[in-house]
Structures are given as structure tokens and as C-alpha cells.
Amino acid sequence: MNRATELFTELDRGNGTPLRAQLEHSVCDAIAGGGLRPGDRLPASRLLAEAAGVSRGVVSEAYAQLAAEGWIEIRRGRAPVVRAEAVAAPLPRRGRAEAAGPSSPARPRLDLTATAPDLARFPRRAWMAGTRRALAAMPDAALDYADPRGDEELRTVLAAYLVRVCGVAAAPERVVVTGGYTQGLWLACRALARRGARRVAVEDPSLDDSRATIRSAGLELVGVPVDGDGARIDPRLDADAFLVTPAHQFPTGALLSPERRRALLAWAAEGDRHVLEDDYDSEYAYDSPPVRTLQRLAPERVIYLGTASKTLAPALRMGWMAAPAELVEPIAAERWAVDSGGPAIAARAFAAMLAAGEVDRHIRRTRREYHLRRDRLVAALRERLPDCRVEGQSGGLHLLLRLPPGADEDAAVAALEQRRIRIRGLAGYRLAALEEAGAAGSPAGDGPALVVGYGRLPLASIDAVADALRDAIGAAG
Ligand SMILES: Cc1ncc(COP(=O)(O)O)c(C=O)c1O
Numbered sequence: 001m002n003r004a005t006e007l008f009t010e011l012d013r014g015n016g017t018p019l020r021a022q023l024e025h026s027v028c029d030a031i032a033g034g035g036l037r038p039g040d041r042l043p044a045s046r047l048l049a050e051a052a053g054v055s056r057g058v059v060s061e062a063y064a065q066l067a068a069e070g071w072i073e074i075r076r077g078r079a080p081v082v083r084a085e086a087v088a089a090p091l092p093r094r095g096r097a098e099a100a101g102p103s104s105p106a107r108p109r110l111d112l113t114a115t116a117p118d119l120a121r122f123p124r125r126a127w128m129a130g131t132r133r134a135l136a137a138m139p140d141a142a143l144d145y146a147d148p149r150g151d152e153e154l155r156t157v158l159a160a161y162l163v164r165v166c167g168v169a170a171a172p173e174r175v176v177v178t179g180g181y182t183q184g185l186w187l188a189c190r191a192l193a194r195r196g197a198r199r200v201a202v203e204d205p206s207l208d209d210s211r212a213t214i215r216s217a218g219l220e221l222v223g224v225p226v227d228g229d230g231a232r233i234d235p236r237l238d239a240d241a242f243l244v245t246p247a248h249q250f251p252t253g254a255l256l257s258p259e260r261r262r263a264l265l266a267w268a269a270e271g272d273r274h275v276l277e278d279d280y281d282s283e284y285a286y287d288s289p290p291v292r293t294l295q296r297l298a299p300e301r302v303i304y305l306g307t308a309s310k311t312l313a314p315a316l317r318m319g320w321m322a323a324p325a326e327l328v329e330p331i332a333a334e335r336w337a338v339d340s341g342g343p344a345i346a347a348r349a350f351a352a353m354l355a356a357g358e359v360d361r362h363i364r365r366t367r368r369e370y371h372l373r374r375d376r377l378v379a380a381l382r383e384r385l386p387d388c389r390v391e392g393q394s395g396g397l398h399l400l401l402r403l404p405p406g407a408d409e410d411a412a413v414a415a416l417e418q419r420r421i422r423i424r425g426l427a428g429y430r431l432a433a434l435e436e437a438g439a440a441g442s443p444a445g446d447g448p449a450l451v452v453g454y455g456r457l458p459l460a461s462i463d464a465v466a467d468a469l470r471d472a473i474g475a476a477g
Pocket residue numbers: 096114115116179180181182183207245250278280306307308309310314318319
């Protein structure tokens with residue numbers, strides 16, 4: 001018996017899970033855990049069936065399912081191999097991806113939560129080369145404590161990148177490098193709180209992690225409903241700042257309409273308030289060029305927040321902001337107080353990659369790939385789920401799938417979880433979800449929907465995912 005065969009032969013006949021499913025799970029776990037690498041051969045179905053004491057049909061069916069999901073490739077007359085793009089779906093540690101919850105049966109095969117990009121595409125070589133170049137060029141003095149706004153070289157190239165790629169009006173003095181968007185949001189909230197701010201308006205629905213960040217900075221939340229034109233702006237809104245995702249509302253995908261953009265900036269100007277602009281995924285715009293940022297229209301009112309988590313990887317914890325002049329020093333002071341500045345070697349490596357055009361190249365390449373996945377996914381959903389509506393698909397790495405009225409969103413999520421497909425429903429992103437935790441069904445409002453992330457969805461798995469969604473939604477109707 002070879003090593004690969006051993007990996008899959010410990011079947012438990014007493015635990016109620018069909019043997020075929022057990023075989024599938026063990027192959028997925030071996031790939032996800034690194035026990036099997038892309039290109040590795042799996043045992044031929046006859047050999048595995050003998051070793052595991054099951055019929056050959058059981059193994060063939062398991063292999064067919066794994067092939068449909070994009071994990072392996074079946075080759076005529078030869079042993080199946082692990083696909084190069086079989087993506088390990090690591091268990092996320094963060095609230096923004098806690099979809100499966102404590103009752104999650106096992107590691108997901110496919111992670112459709114709207115979080116990370118395709119981590120298999122992280123440009124490891126370019127990052128290593130950037131680090132090497134940075135370390136070789138860094139004088140000893142650059143290893144000391146430094147400007148809490150972040151490394152000057154990085155701020156300079158970042159400012160140019162922000163102008164070029166994101167449409168931000170940024171000079172290097174206004175750029176602060178942060179530990180991801182999340183830290184930027186926290187620093188901005190702390191700086192605003194010190195100036196007397198008490199309440200931050202947030203979109204409802206929105207990213208639950210951001211709400212926790214705002215609270216941890218000592219500020220209160222006010223929820224503002226979202227519709228097809230983004231957040232509904234009420235000029236009488238009683239808050240000191242407004243956190244918005246104007247280019248691609250998270251999670252509905254709506255674009256903030258021009259009227260709402262004007263109303264939001266007017267609200268901010270009238271009351272000496274601030275807008276926190278979360279521009280988390282505008283690098284990926286597929287149907288038209290990215291819209292102008294709010295920051296560009298009102299750089300003294302808007303704190304612009306960006307991140308490398310969608311384009312490169314969340315593990316970098318690399319983010320940035322372009323701040324109004326009067327807030328730069330207060331924000332830098334908060335950064336100094338919390339961790340005496342950021343990691344300089346990673347900053348220089350990133351600066352080297354930006355300067356060499358590696359980041360632009362990576363974005364161009366991945367944009368093509370995600371665009372293709374978006375097109376295929378939308379087509380598959382429209383074909384298989386004619387009663388559902390696809391929305392918010394113009395950019396980014398996720399879309400919203402509106403379910404027929406009366407469909408049970410939670411039941412659909414649970415049914416997909418049973419198939420080890422991790423996904424979140426819209427209800428979980430609502431403010432009300434916090435208060436209604438434990439209540440049955442979806443909160444009232446916009447109706448049932450699923451937030452479908454395709455950043456980690458291989459092309460080869462799209463049809464199988466659309467089938468799984470159809471079955472789950474049909475069963476939950
Ligand atoms: C709405 C939104 N903003 C920002 C981010 C990025 O956060 P960070 O840069 O802290 O990883 C994410 C990532 O999931 C997101 O969904």
C-alpha cells in the first residue's frame with residue numbers, strides 16, 4: 001500500500017457519514033493540510049477500493065465529485081492527480097469569516113465567504129525579491145524606530161499608486177501606512193474620539209468586524225439602511241462620522257449614487273463631520289472604470305482607507321490611509337501610542353514591489369482571472385437559479401444572490417455547510433443581527449440573500465457550486 005492509499009483508508013463505518021463522503025473529505029483534508037500537493041497522484045480507484053474495503057463504484061463516485069469541485073483531475077486510463085489550482089481553504093480566524101460557526105462539521109471544501117482573495121496567487125517570488133532588494137538597500141539607521149506615519153519611501157510610492165490606481169488625491173505627507181484597513185479604522189476612530197466624536201454611522205448591512213473596531217475605539221454605532229443606491233443619507237442624521245463603502249457596498253455590492261454621494265459630503269461639511277471611506281476592492285472593477293473616490297471630492301472631510309488584503313493577502317496586514325491635514329498628526333500619535341510605528345522591512349519590500357510595477361502587474365493579472373470567474377459564476381447562477389437575482393457583481397470579489405421571497409436563508413447556509421461549502425447569508429451582516437442573535441429566521445427588511453465570494457472559487461468548481469446553491473435553496477424554499 002503506498003502512502004497516498006494509506007491516507008484514505010481509515011473509514012469509520014459506524015459514524016453515519018456515507019463512505020463516499022468520508023473518502024471525499026479525507027482527500028480534501030489531505031490537500032488542504034498539505035499532505036497532498038498539486039500534481040501528486042491519487043491511488044487508482046481499483047487499488048483504493050481494495051485497500052479501503054469498498055466497492056470500486058464508491059471510489060469512482062467520490063473521485064467524480066472531487067473532480068467536479070476542482071480538487072482533482074481525472075485522466076483516462078491513468079491515476080487522478082491533484083489539480084494545480086486546488087485551493088486549500090484554511091479555517092479563518094476572524095469574525096468576518098466565522099460563517100460556519102461552532103457547529104461546523106469540518107473544514108470547508110470551498111470557502112465562499114467574501115473575505116480573502118485567491119491566496120494561491122500571492123506573488124511569492126516578487127515579494128521575496130522585494131524583501132531581498134529592500135534589505136540590501138536599507139542602511140542600518142532604517143532599522144530604528146521611525147516616523148509613525150510609516151516608512152517614507154513607501155508613503156511616496158503609495159501616494160503615486162493611490163493617485164494612479166484608486167483615484168485618490170494624496171500627497172505622501174497625508175499618507176499613513178497601517179496594519180490593514182482595520183487598524184486604520186481604529187486609529188481614525190481614536191483620533192476622532194479625542195476630538196470629541198461620540199457616534200459613527202455605519203451602513204446596515206455592513207462588515208461586522210468594522211463595527212467591533214469602532215466600538216473598541218470607544219465610539220457608539222448608528223445604523224443607516226442601505227438600498228440599491230447605497231446608504232440612505234438623511235441630512236438630520238445624528239452622528240460625528242460616517243463609515244461607507246461607496247464603490248462597492250459591503251456586502252450588497254451597491255454603488256453609492258451620485259445624489260447620495262453629494263448628500264453625504266454636504267452632511268459632513270455642514271456639521272464639521274468626517275467620512276470614513278472604506279475602499280477595499282476598487283482595484284477590481286470589471287464593467288467600467290472605478291468611480292471617483294469621495295476623498296478626491298473632499299480631501300479635508302474624508303479619511304480614505306485602503307488595504308492590500310484583497311489584492312495580495314490579509315496576512316500582510318498592510319493598509320493605508322489618506323487623511324485630512326488636521327488629522328494626520330493625531331492619527332500618527334495614536335499609531336505611536338499603540339505600537340511605536342509599523343514594521344519597516346515589510347514596508348520597504350512592499351515599496352520595492354510597487355516601484356518595480358509588480359503590484360500593478362499582479363493586479364492586472366488577477367483582475368483578468370477574477371473577471372472570468374465573475375462572468376462564469378453569474379452565467380451559471382442565472383442558468384440554474386432563474387428565480388434568484390444576482391446583484392452587486394460589477395466589481396470586487398463577491399456578489400449578492402437574492403433568494404426568492406420566503407426562502408429560508410439560514411436553512412440554505414446550513415444545507416451548504418453540510419456539503420462543506422462555507423458561505424454567509426445577508427442577515428448575518430445586519431446590525432439587527434447582533435440584537436436578534438438567537439432569534440429564528442432572517443431579520444425583516446430586504447429579504448433573504450446569500451453573499452457569494454468567488455475570490456477562492458476555482459473556475460473548475462463554478463458549475464458544481466451553482467448546482468449546490470440550487471439544491472440548497474430549493475430545499476430551503
Ligand atoms: C468591507 C471590507 N473592508 C476592508 C477589508 C480589509 O480589511 P483588512 O485590511 O483589515 O484586512 C475587508 C476584508 O475582508 C472587507 O470586507
